[in-house]
Amino acid sequence: xxxxxxxxxxxxxxxxxxxxxxxxxxxxxxxxxxxxxxxxxxxxxxxxxxxxxxxxxxxxxxxxxxxxxxxxxxxxxxxxxxxxxxxxxxxxxxxxxxxxxxxxxxxxxxxxxxxxxxxxxxxxxxxxxxxxxxxxxxxxxxxxxxxxxxxxxxxxxxxx
Amino acid sequence: xxxxxxxxxxxxxxxxxxxxxxxxxxxxxxxxxxxxxxxxxxxxxxxxxxxxxxxxxxxxxxxxxxxxxxxxxxxxxxxxxxxxxxxxxxxxxxxxxxxxxxxxxxxxxxxxxxxxxxxxxxxxxxxxxxxxxxxxxxxxxxxxxxxxxxxxxxxxxxxx
Amino acid sequence: xxxxxxxxxxxxxxxxxxxxxxxxxxxxxxxxxxxxxxxxxxxxxxxxxxxxxxxxxxxxxxxxxxxxxxxxxxxxxxxxxxxxxxxxxxxxxxxxxxxxxxxxxxxxxxxxxxxxxxxxxxxxxxxxxxxxxxxxxxxxxxxxxxxxxxxxxxxxxxxx
Amino acid sequence: xxxxxxxxxxxxxxxxxxxxxxxxxxxxxxxxxxxxxxxxxxxxxxxxxxxxxxxxxxxxxxxxxxxxxxxxxxxxxxxxxxxxxxxxxxxxxxxxxxxxxxxxxxxxxxxxxxxxxxxxxxxxxxxxxxxxxxxxxxxxxxxxxxxxxxxxxxxxxxxx
Numbered sequence: 001x002x003x004x005x006x007x008x009x010x011x012x013x014x015x016x017x018x019x020x021x022x023x024x025x026x027x028x029x030x031x032x033x034x035x036x037x038x039x040x041x042x043x044x045x046x047x048x049x050x051x052x053x054x055x056x057x058x059x060x061x062x063x064x065x066x067x068x069x070x071x072x073x074x075x076x077x078x079x080x081x082x083x084x085x086x087x088x089x090x091x092x093x094x095x096x097x098x099x100x101x102x103x104x105x106x107x108x109x110x111x112x113x114x115x116x117x118x119x120x121x122x123x124x125x126x127x128x129x130x131x132x133x134x135x136x137x138x139x140x141x142x143x144x145x146x147x148x149x150x151x152x153x154x155x156x157x158x159x160x
Numbered sequence: 161x162x163x164x165x166x167x168x169x170x171x172x173x174x175x176x177x178x179x180x181x182x183x184x185x186x187x188x189x190x191x192x193x194x195x196x197x198x199x200x201x202x203x204x205x206x207x208x209x210x211x212x213x214x215x216x217x218x219x220x221x222x223x224x225x226x227x228x229x230x231x232x233x234x235x236x237x238x239x240x241x242x243x244x245x246x247x248x249x250x251x252x253x254x255x256x257x258x259x260x261x262x263x264x265x266x267x268x269x270x271x272x273x274x275x276x277x278x279x280x281x282x283x284x285x286x287x288x289x290x291x292x293x294x295x296x297x298x299x300x301x302x303x304x305x306x307x308x309x310x311x312x313x314x315x316x317x318x319x320x
Numbered sequence: 321x322x323x324x325x326x327x328x329x330x331x332x333x334x335x336x337x338x339x340x341x342x343x344x345x346x347x348x349x350x351x352x353x354x355x356x357x358x359x360x361x362x363x364x365x366x367x368x369x370x371x372x373x374x375x376x377x378x379x380x381x382x383x384x385x386x387x388x389x390x391x392x393x394x395x396x397x398x399x400x401x402x403x404x405x406x407x408x409x410x411x412x413x414x415x416x417x418x419x420x421x422x423x424x425x426x427x428x429x430x431x432x433x434x435x436x437x438x439x440x441x442x443x444x445x446x447x448x449x450x451x452x453x454x455x456x457x458x459x460x461x462x463x464x465x466x467x468x469x470x471x472x473x474x475x476x477x478x479x480x
Numbered sequence: 481x482x483x484x485x486x487x488x489x490x491x492x493x494x495x496x497x498x499x500x501x502x503x504x505x506x507x508x509x510x511x512x513x514x515x516x517x518x519x520x521x522x523x524x525x526x527x528x529x530x531x532x533x534x535x536x537x538x539x540x541x542x543x544x545x546x547x548x549x550x551x552x553x554x555x556x557x558x559x560x561x562x563x564x565x566x567x568x569x570x571x572x573x574x575x576x577x578x579x580x581x582x583x584x585x586x587x588x589x590x591x592x593x594x595x596x597x598x599x600x601x602x603x604x605x606x607x608x609x610x611x612x613x614x615x616x617x618x619x620x621x622x623x624x625x626x627x628x629x630x631x632x633x634x635x636x637x638x639x640x
Contacts, residue, residue, distance in 0.1 A: 011178055018171055018242065018266040018315055023183045037598035038586055039620035040636055082178065106178040106518055112272045112432065118517035121601035124620055129609040140519035140604055155178055156520055197438035198426055199460035200476055266358055272592065278357035281441035284460055289449040300359035300444055316360055331498055338491055338562065338586040338635055343503045402498065426498040432592045475498055 003043040004073035009051040010081025012105035012116050025050040029109035033117050053081025061091040075127040076100040082150055089145030092134045101127040103137045163203040164233035169211040170241025172265035172276050185210040189269035193277050213241025221251040235287040236260045242310055249305030252294045261287040263297045266315055323363035324393035329371040330401025332425035332436050345370040349429035353437050373401025381411040395447040396420045402470055409465030412454045421447040423457045483523040484553035489531040490561025492585035492596050505530040509589035513597050533561025541571040555607040556580045562630055569625030572614045581607040583617045
């Protein structure tokens with residue numbers, strides 16, 4: 001397997017439950033996105049958790065780190081809520097010989113207008129082309145998690 | 161003007177605010193939907209309120225009734241949350257010489273897969289073809305609000 | 321069965337074949353459109369032919385008329401190319417006790433921005449609400465085929 | 481400017497003209513795709529030509545090569561029809577100090593289901609992360625144009 005994709009929840013996976021009038025984290029939307037993209041790259045999707053990233057605990061991050069370490073793939077993509085994406089990225093530093101790219105979305109993948117497809121594609125390409133390490137792929141760019149933050153007011157990632 | 165469309169909020173108009181991680185009732189989405197539909201029918205969209213229909217009060221319903229009565233159009237469409245659509249429809253009974261059709265959506269209009277476009281089109285056609293009275297247009301059918309309910313479990317309207 | 325839908329081809333059903341670099345009339349797209357619309361109305365879709373409407377012959381129109389007459393439904397929708405939609409509508413005049421509504425699209429149903437969903441919904445509602453006769457549902461309005469034309473330059477239907 | 485994007489036409493840019501019942505290469509669709517993607521990367525889109533790639537001449541390829549050489553950007557993306565994408569890529573070999581990535585789509589960007597957004601994102605990321613050279617980004621992978629072909633029957637790119 002060339003690429004392993006772990007999903008953890010976040011805005012990208014939010015779906016709407018009319019009966020409850022609420023949006024909640026649902027099935028990993030990346031499966032549907034990738035089906036439409038006509039891919040020939042060999043990949044596998046594994047759902048680790050379905051959480052808003054504000055709810056992720058240290059234990060969750062340990063679970064993610066363990067899953068990445070155990071993966072037989074050297075190219076790893078993780079879909080994640082944007083609020084604590086950088087925290088999780090930092091918690092993955094030090095895993096050797098793997099290129100790990102985190103991404104997410106500001107608008108759910110189910111929307112007609114969404115950054116989800118673009119971000120997933122960016123992350124999958126970055127995971128294949130960058131050297132080993134941990135990266136954030138958002139807004140069409142690559143960020144070093146040690147030197148980036150989410151600008152909540154402007155709704156985007158930026159260098160610090 | 162042939163058709164007046166009043167918007168009141170509901171699922172159909174829900175948008176996502178990443179900065180708050182919440183979905184809220186936003187701008188009337190019908191404006192965008194109708195722009196794409198290549199219409200030549202003469203219509204006007206007026207936003208009366210932006211609420212989940214569970215939050216609508218008797219005062220809100222009086223506002224809606226007043227707006228319908230004051231409209232110079234005889235063909236009226238109202239977009240509305242589904243939970244109390246029937247209550248509002250009943251509160252509009254007795255307005256003479258106007259065909260009033262309420263509709264909404266189970267999935268927000270901004271989703272790639274949504275019933276919003278279909279329901280809006282159904283309601284606009286019903287408002288032009290039915291005789292004066294108050295109707296619900298949902299699930300491809302016309303319901304008499306006096307003899308219909310929302311089946312929350314099955315997520316659809318049905319006759320009683 | 322409450323509604324029978326006959327498909328004949330036209331722009332609404334055009335799909336893209338990359339291997340041939342051409343768009344051709346494909347599978348009836350209405351099946352997918354209706355799946356998303358959360359309908360409870362009882363309907364059936366029957367594909368009669370897959371043609372650009374400019375290629376429809378008198379024999380094709382006889383086939384369509386026969387199919388409508390043989391249908392056990394009294395509410396009939398026909399999806400059709402727009403160029404000769406009015407000719408086919410005229411060829412259906414005189415069928416008694418059925419409400420027959422023709423519709424189509426200026427942009428294929430597979431496009432992100434398309435009038436197909438709106439037009440299909442309009443036609444299905446009109447077929448259920450109008451008295452027996454033959455009608456065109458396009459641009460959010462109902463046209464009498466005896467007094468309508470397609471304005472090719474403006475890309476819409478209008479009264480004459 | 482970090483990234484310059486040249487558009488040349490191809491399936492990705494095909495739009496539908498109902499009045500002519502034909503699909504033709506239209507405005508560069510990438511502009512709309514990128515508007516939705518919430519990018520902060522500094523880029524510019526320049527339309528060089530609007531052709532099916534089967535119609536591209538040696539002169540057209542010379543024009544593309546000249547445009548790439550004249551660009552002040554070192555990261556270059558070119559959207560292109562898939563049929564002769566590899567020929568154009570080979571015609572760009574030897575331009576020094578620039579990372580040049582060609583991409584396109586099997587389904588037009590205007591379709592609801594399309595590989596266009598995914599491919600554009602892949603190419604933009606590859607252009608920023610790969611070393612100088614000429615590459616094809618299709619099907620979620622990077623191809624060396626000297627060792628790749630379009631498999632027309634399977635509708636995808638593959639190594640040779």
